[in-house]
Amino acid sequence: MDQSTRQAWMSLLAKAPAEQLKALWAATGLAPDHTTLRAPEVGGVMLRGRMGGTGAPFNLGEMTVTRCSLKLADGAVGHAYVQGRDKDKARIAALIDALMQTDAAMTLRAAVLVPLEVAMAEAKRTRAAKAAATKVDFFTMVRGED
Template structure:
């Protein structure tokens, strides 16, 4: 099997790359398109696989410790691309947005190229900020509906 640059660490990947791929999967298409259009120099990109859409089985556990069971299927999309220098990037995300996963794969490949990794890190940081802001908003909304229950002990007179 011929292994291109980038494929060797796909299974495990570096912690930075794993984190970036997770963030890119949660990015919106608009965020990725804006980042792509903002690149000063766009690389030549060749498709390796996809983009394509399929299904994965989602498994769950009752109470977090029970026996696993099949919860249902989720639609996912994936893509793999190769840059002109041979660097391979992969992208995947829930849903059917093929352009989003193609762009995520491009940014994964660019993260591995030292000359453009700073740009990709900025994109990842921007998406992380949005995700954190959304989580904080949800936490505030949830906290506003919180009800504290207490129990009063009555004596047996």
């Protein structure tokens, strides 16, 4: 497993709607033995921004996050940082992260990650279509007085 692959599924889990993630997780029926390394806890992080993506960094504001770390019986360690105060979502995301490092990875990818990717891509297309419907094209007419 390479770092970019793990980053991709952790990003997907962090951005996923909580109710959808919980429903997909419940449907798997998995209940792995694990030890909690860091119980889900709520905190804040400072968001930084840059003008135009290249300017000097500035503090944009704070965001509430929940983090969780756990260790499976086989030694795999899972971590999660999710937006908001949903401790269950953080725990489930950490469990999935840990299980994705085991033999259960293919099963979880098909049962949880792929459906999340499809649903989130569809939601993005829907938002883009709504925004496109409100687009205004401005044009200049030549009056012929020149």
